[in-house]
Amino acid sequence: MIDAPTPSGDAGGPSTLLDVSQLRTTFETARGPLTAVDSVSFSLDRGETLGVVGESGSGKTVLVRSIMGLLPGRGTTTTGSVALDGIELVGAPSEALRALWAERISMVFQDPMSSLNPVQRVGNQITETLRVHQRLGRRDARAKAVQLLAQVGIPSPAERARAYPVQLSGGMRQRVMIAIALACGPELLLADEPTTGLDVTIQAQILDLLEDLQSTRGMAMILVTHDLGVVATRTDRIMVMYAGRVVELAPTRRLFSDMRMPYTEALLNSTPRLDQASHTRLRAIEGRPPDLVDPDPGCAFAPRCDYATDQCRTQVPPLTADEHDAAHLFACWHPRGTPVRAVAPSRSGDG
Amino acid sequence: MRSTTDSAIAQAVPAPRRRARRGFGPFYWICVGWLGVLALVTVFAGVLPLEDPTEIAANALPNASPSASHLLGTDDLGRDILSRVIHGAQVSLEIGIGATAIGIGIGGVLGMLAAYKRGRLDGWLSLLMYTGLAFPAIIAVIAILNFWGHAEAHLVVVLGLFSVPLIFRLVRAATLSSATKEYVTAARSQGATSARVLARDIFPNVAPTILTYTIFTLGGIIATEGALAFIGLSVLPPESSWGNMIAESSSVQPVNLWLMLVPTLALFFTLVALNYVGERLRQHFDGTEARS
Numbered sequence: 001m002i003d004a005p006t007p008s009g010d011a012g013g014p015s016t017l018l019d020v021s022q023l024r025t026t027f028e029t030a031r032g033p034l035t036a037v038d039s040v041s042f043s044l045d046r047g048e049t050l051g052v053v054g055e056s057g058s059g060k061t062v063l064v065r066s067i068m069g070l071l072p073g074r075g076t077t078t079t080g081s082v083a084l085d086g087i088e089l090v091g092a093p094s095e096a097l098r099a100l101w102a103e104r105i106s107m108v109f110q111d112p113m114s115s116l117n118p119v120q121r122v123g124n125q126i127t128e129t130l131r132v133h134q135r136l137g138r139r140d141a142r143a144k145a146v147q148l149l150a151q152v153g154i155p156s157p158a159e160r161a162r163a164y165p166v167q168l169s170g171g172m173r174q175r176v177m178i179a180i181a182l183a184c185g186p187e188l189l190l191a192d193e194p195t196t197g198l199d200v201t202i203q204a205q206i207l208d209l210l211e212d213l214q215s216t217r218g219m220a221m222i223l224v225t226h227d228l229g230v231v232a233t234r235t236d237r238i239m240v241m242y243a244g245r246v247v248e249l250a251p252t253r254r255l256f257s258d259m260r261m262p263y264t265e266a267l268l269n270s271t272p273r274l275d276q277a278s279h280t281r282l283r284a285i286e287g288r289p290p291d292l293v294d295p296d297p298g299c300a301f302a303p304r305c306d307y308a309t310d311q312c313r314t315q316v317p318p319l320t321a322d323e324h325d326a327a328h329l330f331a332c333w334h335p336r337g338t339p340v341r342a343v344a345p346s347r348s349g350d351g
Numbered sequence: 352m353r354s355t356t357d358s359a360i361a362q363a364v365p366a367p368r369r370r371a372r373r374g375f376g377p378f379y380w381i382c383v384g385w386l387g388v389l390a391l392v393t394v395f396a397g398v399l400p401l402e403d404p405t406e407i408a409a410n411a412l413p414n415a416s417p418s419a420s421h422l423l424g425t426d427d428l429g430r431d432i433l434s435r436v437i438h439g440a441q442v443s444l445e446i447g448i449g450a451t452a453i454g455i456g457i458g459g460v461l462g463m464l465a466a467y468k469r470g471r472l473d474g475w476l477s478l479l480m481y482t483g484l485a486f487p488a489i490i491a492v493i494a495i496l497n498f499w500g501h502a503e504a505h506l507v508v509v510l511g512l513f514s515v516p517l518i519f520r521l522v523r524a525a526t527l528s529s530a531t532k533e534y535v536t537a538a539r540s541q542g543a544t545s546a547r548v549l550a551r552d553i554f555p556n557v558a559p560t561i562l563t564y565t566i567f568t569l570g571g572i573i574a575t576e577g578a579l580a581f582i583g584l585s586v587l588p589p590e591s592s593w594g595n596m597i598a599e600s601s602s603v604q605p606v607n608l609w610l611m612l613v614p615t616l617a618l619f620f621t622l623v624a625l626n627y628v629g630e631r632l633r634q635h636f637d638g639t640e641a642r643s
Contacts, residue, residue, distance in 0.1 A: 101542040115533040
């Protein structure tokens with residue numbers, strides 16, 4: 001479907017690793033079904049990094065968990081298709097998924113404080129994975145675990161392997177989580193806001209670490225974040241989500257140079273920038289995310305959009321490619337950078 | 352350079368494995384000591400130089416005060432009180448441990464399963480257990496034992512089954528709180544099977560709760576056994592149990608202080624010790640959890 005240029009320049013052939021099409025996840029709630037992810041389609045090449053951006057509640061986490069097939073069964077329905085190297089994951093039996101998890105597709109969780117088992121030594125939590133999947137003996141698994149801890153930059157890894165999670169700092173724990181996720185050498189890593197709750201300096205370290213490991217292993221990665229700044233320099237493409245839908249999807253450079261969707265623009269305007277004078281007022285996005293149980297008929301962003309028209313409020317804009325650039329997709333009736341600007345109120349141009 | 356950083360970090364992070372045992376306080380260790388002595392004495396009751404607890408010696412003095420030959424005196428039939436109280440402890444502990452094992456075995460396993468699997472299984476089991484909890488247990492136990500006969504094995508089964516609902520509820524709650532934690536999802540995302548997740552990720556987190564309530568349940572069952580023995584629904588005289596010794600002492604005129612005090616205090620100390628140890632352990636585990 002989308003033919004993004006292969007960043008690693010593979011020797012031709014089908015280099016698509018992950019193909020997601022029309023993915024839709026709904027939860028049963030007391031008020032009725034809540035559609036957390038709707039009509040999401042994209043594909044990912046081997047070795048590629050895709051950034052997924054959106055504010056809280058935009059469906060980022062549900063999306064990666066739907067791709068993994070990790071959502072709780074009851075009351076949750078996932079439809080559409082997720083194909084990992086041609087293997088369909090949606091509706092696959094749990095044994096089939098278990099065989100793929102960790103081996104080919106792996107995940108780093110949001111909160112390193114709660115995603116490690118408090119009563120198990122961290123070394124055991126790594127060897128566990130190795131022993132299940134690679135059938136390593138106790139000793140080999142232990143050696144591999146220490147090696148992995150060293151790879152994720154943990155000093156004196158042999159000693160730290162015997163520590164309990166309580167004894168490690170947040171950054172250390174996230175490094176351990178990464179070591180666990182990478183233990184079996186997956187081809188696709190889903191990193192769900194891997195730096196929330198960490199200091200800014202540690203955030204940069206963790207992201208650099210992920211980037212390093214990814215390039216040395218030639219692994220594809222989906223990096224989920226609410227921070228456009230995080231993905232700006234570390235991704236090949238960026239997918240912007242709003243209310244469970246993809247609203248813009250473009251190669252990173254082109255997204256920043258030529259953003260089309262007003263929501264992307266608003267998201268960027270709400271991020272502090274170095275090239276602005278200090279004390280420049282950040283533009284918060286007015287209003288709040290829409291109700292996903294009982295959505296309004298039109299574009300979900302319309303109530304908060306400066307450029308919304310009646311068409312926006314009644315018809316959902318489809319995700320379409322830019323006429324000049326097939327790799328740049330957006331869902332907007334009045335994309336920025338086109339002559340529709342006449343409709344828009346003039347904005348104060350500071351910055 | 353590297354080693355300096357390493358040692359600095361090594362200093363900053365407390366060495367693993369050093370789990371302090373201090374902080375339980377002397378009373379805790381006194382209680383543990385009492386329970387230890389009790390356990391040893393009951394296990395080795397057969398080889399201790401004790402008189403036969405049921406034998407009425409021809410030359411024995413009834414209601415004798417403590418002396419060198421009878422360390423705690425004799426009862427109204429001239430039997431050695433020390434020997435009878437130790438054999439009584441055997442009965443209490445046998446029934447207590449046996450019934451607790453049944454309670455924890457059934458209630459613990461079902462509680463973990465219900466909380467992990469949820470859905471219909473959880474619904475039906477919870478309904479069943481809450482019905483069980485609503486039952487006035489002691490009255491039901493008395494009724495059942497009256498019909499079924501009150502052999503020791505019957506007491507074990509009945510008391511064990513009646514302790515299942517409470518244990519089920521506690522273990523289910525503890526499992527539920529652990530099973531919804533992110534580390535369980537993380538373990539699943541690494542390809543662990545349900546059995547593995549239950550055994551390696553959930554059980555160690557539920558184990559403290561199970562241990563604590565094992566101790567509380569043991570205390571509760573020993574107390575109930577004492578009450579049943581008091582009204583004659585446990586082992587029958589001439590065999591001794593704490594409850595029937597207390598019952599006997601209340602019918603002896605004039606009052607034999609030693610016959611009354613010894614089994615009462617034994618029961619009292621045992622219950623205090625079990626509850627205190629359980630409570631301290633609970634606090635200890637709560638503390639460890641709070642730190643994580």
